[in-house]
Amino acid sequence: MTDFMRWLYASYVKPQLDSKPTTGYEECLSLMDTCLNEYLRTQYDRTVEFYAAHAFLLGLRTGAGLAQSSQNSLGSTQPSI
Numbered sequence: 001m002t003d004f005m006r007w008l009y010a011s012y013v014k015p016q017l018d019s020k021p022t023t024g025y026e027e028c029l030s031l032m033d034t035c036l037n038e039y040l041r042t043q044y045d046r047t048v049e050f051y052a053a054h055a056f057l058l059g060l061r062t063g064a065g066l067a068q069s070s071q072n073s074l075g076s077t078q079p080s081i
Contacts (some may be wrong), residue, residue, distance in 0.1 A: 005053045005057075006049070006053075008053065008056070009049050009052060009053045009056075013052050013053060013056055014049075014052070017052065032044060
C-alpha cells in the first residue's frame with residue numbers, strides 16, 4: 001500500500017470503523033482480542049488495514065463508475081445526484 005493509503009486508513013477509515021456499533025459481532029471481536037498472541041494480533045491488524053483500505057478504494061471507484069454510467073445512459077453531460 002502507498003503511504004497515502006496508510007495515512008488514510010489511520011486518519012479516517014480506522015476511526016470510522018472504531019466508532020461504529022458492534023451489535024451482533026461482540027463475541028467474534030472479543031475472541032480476536034483474547035485469543036490472538038501479539039504476533040497474530042499484529043498480522044490481523046495489518047490484514048484489516050489492507051482490506052479496509054481497498055474496500056474504501058472500491059467504493060470510490062464504484063461511485064465514480066455509477067456516476068459515469070448514469071451520465072452515459074441518459075445522454076446528459078450534467079453529473080447526476
